Amino acid sequence: xxxxxxxxxxxxxxxxxLMVGRSIASGIRANEQVVRVSASTxxxxxxxxxxxxxxxxxxxxxxxDRHHGFKLPDFHVRLxxxxxxxxxxxxxxxxxxxxxxxxxxxxxxxxEEMSGTLNVIE
Amino acid sequence: xxRRDLLKLTGMGVAVFVxxxxxxxSGSRQKKNESFYFxxxxxxxWGFNGPNINPDSQGTLKKAVLAVNAFDEQPDxxxxxxxxxxxxxxxxxRRDRMAEFRDTxxxxxxxxxxxxxxxxxxxxxxxxxxxxxxxxxxxxxxHSGVHFITLDNVSDPTASVGDKQLQWLQADLKKMKKDARxxxxxxxxxxxxxxxxxxxxxDGAAVIDTLLQHPNVTVLYGHIxxxxxxxxxHIAHHAAKSVMWALPEPGSFPKKxxxxxxxxxxYKGLGFRNVEADVARARYEIEELSIVKG
Numbered sequence: 001x002x003x004x005x006x007x008x009x010x011x012x013x014x015x016x017x018l019m020v021g022r023s024i025a026s027g028i029r030a031n032e033q034v035v036r037v038s039a040s041t042x043x044x045x046x047x048x049x050x051x052x053x054x055x056x057x058x059x060x061x062x063x064x065d066r067h068h069g070f071k072l073p074d075f076h077v078r079l080x081x082x083x084x085x086x087x088x089x090x091x092x093x094x095x096x097x098x099x100x101x102x103x104x105x106x107x108x109x110x111x112e113e114m115s116g117t118l119n120v121i122e
Numbered sequence: 123x124x125r126r127d128l129l130k131l132t133g134m135g136v137a138v139f140v141x142x143x144x145x146x147x148s149g150s151r152q153k154k155n156e157s158f159y160f161x162x163x164x165x166x167x168w169g170f171n172g173p174n175i176n177p178d179s180q181g182t183l184k185k186a187v188l189a190v191n192a193f194d195e196q197p198d199x200x201x202x203x204x205x206x207x208x209x210x211x212x213x214x215x216r217r218d219r220m221a222e223f224r225d226t227x228x229x230x231x232x233x234x235x236x237x238x239x240x241x242x243x244x245x246x247x248x249x250x251x252x253x254x255x256x257x258x259x260x261x262x263x264x265h266s267g268v269h270f271i272t273l274d275n276v277s278d279p280t281a282s283v284g285d286k287q288l289q290w291l292q293a294d295l296k297k298m299k300k301d302a303r304x305x306x307x308x309x310x311x312x313x314x315x316x317x318x319x320x321x322x323x324x325d326g327a328a329v330i331d332t333l334l335q336h337p338n339v340t341v342l343y344g345h346i347x348x349x350x351x352x353x354x355x356h357i358a359h360h361a362a363k364s365v366m367w368a369l370p371e372p373g374s375f376p377k378k379x380x381x382x383x384x385x386x387x388x389y390k391g392l393g394f395r396n397v398e399a400d401v402a403r404a405r406y407e408i409e410e411l412s413i414v415k416g
Contacts, residue, residue, distance in 0.1 A: 074318070100377070104320050106276070109211075
């Protein structure tokens with residue numbers, strides 16, 4: 001019975017180590033906020049994202065169709081978002097409020113309306 | 123009938139002159155030595171169809187052409203600062219719109235007409251169709267003592283001028299005398315007017331740094347569909363109204379959107395401008411004109 005408990009503890013410890021290792025390998029920390037946003041003509045999905053102030057955010061961006069851009073001027077974040085490529089960017093939202101992000105690569109007739117809102121809350 | 127008489131007769135509104143850093147009310151224009159004037163039209167978006175935005179989308183450009191032709195004293199040339207056509211994914215429709223636009227503006231009595239692309243014309247195919255119809259998207263020309271430089275900040279869909287064009291600009295400016303009279307014509311603002319509305323040029327700061335080395339530089343542009351004036355040290359930037367639809371003041375709404383048309387004032391916010399160059403003093407008087415019903 002003692003041996004069984006020891007094995008169980010070891011397995012649990014290994015599992016925890018594995019999870020931590022994966023997080024470190026992917027650059028994501030335990031208290032990090034990971035948000036995936038997809039871009040397609042002419043919208044971001046989701047178009048509203050809520051994150052906590054002071055907690056690091058990793059944005060994962062993918063394009064569903066053509067070359068788009070992602071620009072969040074208030075936090076100096078910008079990326080090219082191309083089909084088939086997962087782009088990541090990490091930043092710390094240091095202020096509370098609603099901030100606009102836009103597509104800044106001209107993508108067609110609805111380009112001007114392609115935007116979203118980042119809500120940063122306490 | 124001269125241009126000023128026409129302004130009064132049609133109630134085109136108060137003419138605003140912009141010269142250097144100052145904006146002043148209209149005064150009577152006199153022909154000066156070493157002066158000439160040209161017309162700037164912008165953002166004609168030929169092919170746009172939005173009855174709630176502009177119920178006369180097929181007629182507004184034609185009205186502007188007729189208004190310019192009616193000037194007793196014709197401008198030396200007319201320049202279109204981009205977004206000649208409304209964008210489309212369809213290659214054939216893009217070319218049809220460019221052909222129709224070209225046919226419409228060929229009705230101008232003034233035969234020297236300069237063009238440059240906007241993102242609607244050139245960003246989806248990196249300027250391929252535009253160049254078939256209108257030639258090089260960036261070039262220079264000289265007129266009566268003023269050196270004009272057209273810059274292309276739209277054929278690259280990331281809204282960049284790019285290193286190659288920047289080097290071309292630097293090489294061109296190197297040939298100019300320090301006090302040369304320089305007018306830069308471009309589509310998007312070269313400075314960060316409203317980055318969260320995408321009203322900027324990604325590498326515009328590098329262009330401005332290059333231009334700042336010359337004391338007499340003025341920039342005329344479009345893109346933002348309204349009159350706007352800004353200074354970067356000694357460089358004045360003047361945005362022109364659109365001939366198709368108006369946009370709100372930068373940053374006045376969380377999301378930018380076309381201003382709906384007003385049935386009582388169908389061409390409100392639309393227009394074009396005359397620019398009079400006083401070459402000796404390196405000053406430019408801008409006269410804003412409205413599109414009128416008729």
